[in-house]
Amino acid sequence: MKKARNILFLLALSLVLVIAGCSSGGGDNSDGEKKESEKASKSGKDIVIAVADNFTTMDPHDTNDTLSNSAQKTMLEGLVGFDKDMNVIPVLAEEYAASEDAKEFTFKLKENVKFHDGTPFNAEAVKVNFDRLADPNSGLKRHSLFSLIQEIEVLGEYEVKFVLSEPFGAMINTFAHPSAMIHSPKALEEHGKEVARNPVGTGPFKFVEWKPSEGLEIVKNEDYWKEGFPKVDKITFKPVSENGSRIAMLQTGEADFIYPVPTEQADSINGKNGIEVESNSSIIVRYLAMNLLKAPYDDIKVRQAINHAINKEAFIKVVMNDHGNVLDSVIAPDVQFYSKQDPYAFDVEKAKALLKEAGYENGFKAKLWGANHSSAIKAMEFLQQQLAQIDVEVEVVPMESGTLSDKIWSVQDAKDAEIELYYGGWSPSTGDADWGIRPLLGGHEAFPPFSYNISYYENTKVNELISAALATADLDARGKAYEEVQSLVWEDAPWAFLSTDNTMAGKKNYLKGIYLLPDGSLSVSDIEIE
Amino acid sequence: MLRFLTKRLLEIIPILLVVSILIFLFVHMIPGDPARLVAGEDATLEDVELVRKELGLDKPLHEQYINYMANLVKGDLGTSLKTKRPVTEEVFERFMPTFWLTFWSMVWAVVIGLIIGVVSATKRNKWQDYLGMFGAVSGLSLPSFWLGLMLIQLFAVTLGWFPSGGMESWKSYILPSFTLGTGVAAVVARFTRSSLMDVLKEDYIRTGRSKGLSEGKVVWGHGLRNAMIPVVTMTGLQFGFLLGGSVVIETVFSWPGLGKLLIDSVAYRDYPVIQAEMLIFALEFILINLIVDLLYGVLNPQIRYE
Numbered sequence: 001m002k003k004a005r006n007i008l009f010l011l012a013l014s015l016v017l018v019i020a021g022c023s024s025g026g027g028d029n030s031d032g033e034k035k036e037s038e039k040a041s042k043s044g045k046d047i048v049i050a051v052a053d054n055f056t057t058m059d060p061h062d063t064n065d066t067l068s069n070s071a072q073k074t075m076l077e078g079l080v081g082f083d084k085d086m087n088v089i090p091v092l093a094e095e096y097a098a099s100e101d102a103k104e105f106t107f108k109l110k111e112n113v114k115f116h117d118g119t120p121f122n123a124e125a126v127k128v129n130f131d132r133l134a135d136p137n138s139g140l141k142r143h144s145l146f147s148l149i150q151e152i153e154v155l156g157e158y159e160v161k162f163v164l165s166e167p168f169g170a171m172i173n174t175f176a177h178p179s180a181m182i183h184s185p186k187a188l189e190e191h192g193k194e195v196a197r198n199p200v201g202t203g204p205f206k207f208v209e210w211k212p213s214e215g216l217e218i219v220k221n222e223d224y225w226k227e228g229f230p231k232v233d234k235i236t237f238k239p240v241s242e243n244g245s246r247i248a249m250l251q252t253g254e255a256d257f258i259y260p261v262p263t264e265q266a267d268s269i270n271g272k273n274g275i276e277v278e279s280n281s282s283i284i285v286r287y288l289a290m291n292l293l294k295a296p297y298d299d300i301k302v303r304q305a306i307n308h309a310i311n312k313e314a315f316i317k318v319v320m321n322d323h324g325n326v327l328d329s330v331i332a333p334d335v336q337f338y339s340k341q342d343p344y345a346f347d348v349e350k351a352k353a354l355l356k357e358a359g360y361e362n363g364f365k366a367k368l369w370g371a372n373h374s375s376a377i378k379a380m381e382f383l384q385q386q387l388a389q390i391d392v393e394v395e396v397v398p399m400e401s402g403t404l405s406d407k408i409w410s411v412q413d414a415k416d417a418e419i420e421l422y423y424g425g426w427s428p429s430t431g432d433a434d435w436g437i438r439p440l441l442g443g444h445e446a447f448p449p450f451s452y453n454i455s456y457y458e459n460t461k462v463n464e465l466i467s468a469a470l471a472t473a474d475l476d477a478r479g480k481a482y483e484e485v486q487s488l489v490w491e492d493a494p495w496a497f498l499s500t501d502n503t504m505a506g507k508k509n510y511l512k513g514i515y516l517l518p519d520g521s522l523s524v525s526d527i528e529i530e
Numbered sequence: 531m532l533r534f535l536t537k538r539l540l541e542i543i544p545i546l547l548v549v550s551i552l553i554f555l556f557v558h559m560i561p562g563d564p565a566r567l568v569a570g571e572d573a574t575l576e577d578v579e580l581v582r583k584e585l586g587l588d589k590p591l592h593e594q595y596i597n598y599m600a601n602l603v604k605g606d607l608g609t610s611l612k613t614k615r616p617v618t619e620e621v622f623e624r625f626m627p628t629f630w631l632t633f634w635s636m637v638w639a640v641v642i643g644l645i646i647g648v649v650s651a652t653k654r655n656k657w658q659d660y661l662g663m664f665g666a667v668s669g670l671s672l673p674s675f676w677l678g679l680m681l682i683q684l685f686a687v688t689l690g691w692f693p694s695g696g697m698e699s700w701k702s703y704i705l706p707s708f709t710l711g712t713g714v715a716a717v718v719a720r721f722t723r724s725s726l727m728d729v730l731k732e733d734y735i736r737t738g739r740s741k742g743l744s745e746g747k748v749v750w751g752h753g754l755r756n757a758m759i760p761v762v763t764m765t766g767l768q769f770g771f772l773l774g775g776s777v778v779i780e781t782v783f784s785w786p787g788l789g790k791l792l793i794d795s796v797a798y799r800d801y802p803v804i805q806a807e808m809l810i811f812a813l814e815f816i817l818i819n820l821i822v823d824l825l826y827g828v829l830n831p832q833i834r835y836e
Contacts (some may be wrong), residue, residue, distance in 0.1 A: 064570025123786045144573070245784055
């Protein structure tokens with residue numbers, strides 16, 4: 001009798017636990033369906049944005065992560081910037097011109113713009129900022145983008161000229177890079193390196209407080225130069241590294257906008273609780289690099305075979321849950337001078353035939369290196385399975401970031417490089433073909449440890465064309481050169497060309513004017529609540 | 531007693547010295563180039579070398595060690611390579627949230643754990659015991675990651691009682707401290723149960739009962755007090771571990787604590803931050819051990835400090 005009561009009790013208890021478990025998941029679902037067409041509502045004009053990591057610094061000149069750039073962009077602005085499709089648009093500049101030889105760049109500045117501390121924005125302010133960036137002794141992480149600047153001439157209160165030590169055709173895009181945003185000269189003088197914690201710019205929002213582990217608070221700049229903007233009063237950024245928690249914040253309304261949204265969960269939250277998921281193409285490319293100095297990858301037929309053996313559509317479905325596109329050049333469509341190539345069709349028979357021609361009828365063994373986070377491992381396992389179809393036996397070697405970078409960059413002589421296959425990604429943050437191609441495939445000058453030519457790809461013709469494209473500011477000439485570069489690289493296939501990522505954000509449907517750019521940075525200057 | 535305390539406190543200095551040397555060596559032995567990692571994913575060699583110089587990583591190792599020790603003696607833990615902020619600030623900012631979260635988790639876990647343990651021991655093999663131990667085993671086996679996310683789904687998303695994360699008001703403490711304390715409560719319950727059951731077999735308990743003491747007095751007054759020594763040891767250890775910060779809890783509840791800082795700083799090879807955190811952990815364990823030793827004396831006056 002007693003025993004029976006015990007058992008009954010335990011049963012009842014487990015039932016309660018099961019019900020509690022279900023009501024969390026299940027209740028949520030039915031809620032969502034009811035609210036499907038509902039418009040979420042918002043009182044007040046304070047916005048909370050949850051992001052995946054802590055910001056590292058508020059000094060764009062010393063920043064190398066897109067996330068920190070996103071925060072800085074709310075407060076600081078550059079001479080030029082990017083629009084939604086990565087086209088260069090004037091911001092603090094009224095207009096700009098480049099000399100034919102791509103050595104001189106002149107900017108006419110907007111008048112009547114003031115920094116948050118009241119300092120007027122003028123040519124002198126521009127000079128102070130870029131002198132800082134161009135000086136190697138300031139120890140800034142983004143110095144190398146501006147190391148070519150030889151002289152900055154103030155031509156008038158609102159006109160400034162940059163003179164480079166050698167031609168650099170991609171310079172306008174470099175000026176649009178987030179690192180070229182402008183501090184108040186007064187703040188630079190007062191705070192020195194501490195501008196990293198005291199950002200003062202001309203942007204739509206003003207700095208209030210930043211605690212790295214808790215978040216950043218900014219308020220509306222009442223004197224913003226763009227009439228009628230910004231349209232919200234306050235924005236709070238919160239670092240929330242766990243995907244599930246970030247999504248929960250959007251569901252509870254603790255956050256109005258979150259990014260990134262993991263591709264696995266995008267479809268299940270979209271359209272419920274007044275949530276909209278925005279999935280848009282980015283300029284991040286995914287590729288499988290092959291070491292061309294090593295057999296069998298020195299044989300172009302082997303490289304082409306590998307390209308044919310991989311089903312890119314399936315790659316996007318499996319690895320990215322359909323939030324991505326097939327990569328059809330070495331750079332993504334939103335990068336300047338992109339030109340579309342004919343994809344390597346998924347064709348196992350053709351791949352096998354190519355391998356046979358190359359003398360690898362029975363396949364070979366390969367080591368595939370990559371990062372050790374779950375999405376990279378998933379991608380590498382997919383590639384392993386695809387290449388098994390042509391009897392290439394791939395060993396997946398995921399590595400922790402420090403170890404991986406040691407393995408890749410401690411190589412002093414290219415011939416000693418151990419690397420065979422490498423799964424990687426690249427986002428050319430200047431939005432120009434130059435930064436999308438030269439660091440990765442720009443011949444021996446880009447070999448590790450100098451840069452990221454992990455394929456050890458060297459094609460003299462490509463090198464010449466890249467140099468030629470940098471020697472002029474003539475857009476047509478640059479475009480032609482990069483068109484040829486892209487088709488040559490595509491033929492040579494130093495990579496298996498895989499996919500481009502999507503940017504993934506989630507928002508409440510009352511928010512408008514907030515979006516992720518194809519470079520993954522956030523734009524909030526037009527944000528409004530409906 | 532005072533002599534004991536002074537001696538123990540003085541002992542801390544050589545221990546920390548040895549620990550600091552070990553930490554410095556180990557940290558520099560991890561593969562990975564901090565300059566490369568700090569410079570970022572699309573840095574050129576020029577950037578990397580600039581960063582290396584800026585961070586003082588171009589100097590020989592012994593010179594770096596001498597600098598590190600010289601600063602340490604002055605109480606300066608250096609500057610974070612990643613954020614360029616003083617490490618003291620960086621670490622202290624996260625120490626308090628971790629401390630308070632640990633403290634509240636331990637408070638409820640010890641209270642609940644003790645109650646469950648005592649009830650289970652006195653109602654041995656009855657339904658109360660089964661229920662208590664069922665709860666304890668569940669508490670130990672539930673992955674805190676899953677538990678945390680489930681609690682968020684239920685209490686934050688569905689019911690809206692508590693915030694899903696962050697550290698804003700007392701309400702923010704409820705879900706994370708519950709999640710963090712669950713495992714500890716379970717361990718305390720099991721330790722208390724077995725230790726108390728042993729004690730209750732002792733002669734002096736029988737004496738107590740036979741001289742007519744109430745069962746409550748026997749169990750809570752005489753039994754539990756004697757059963758506490760292993761429980762206190764274990765609780766002290768748990769406290770020390772939790773003070774290191776829990777990466778899982780901090781990640782799930784976006785808690786600005788030490789655990790995530792350590793993981794991030796290891797990923798970045800942020801040497802000064804790793805060294806500072808390890809030193810603090812060492813110090814915490816030394817102090818907790820000392821406190822535990824002192825508590826023994828309170829529980830059992832036969833223990834003398836010489």
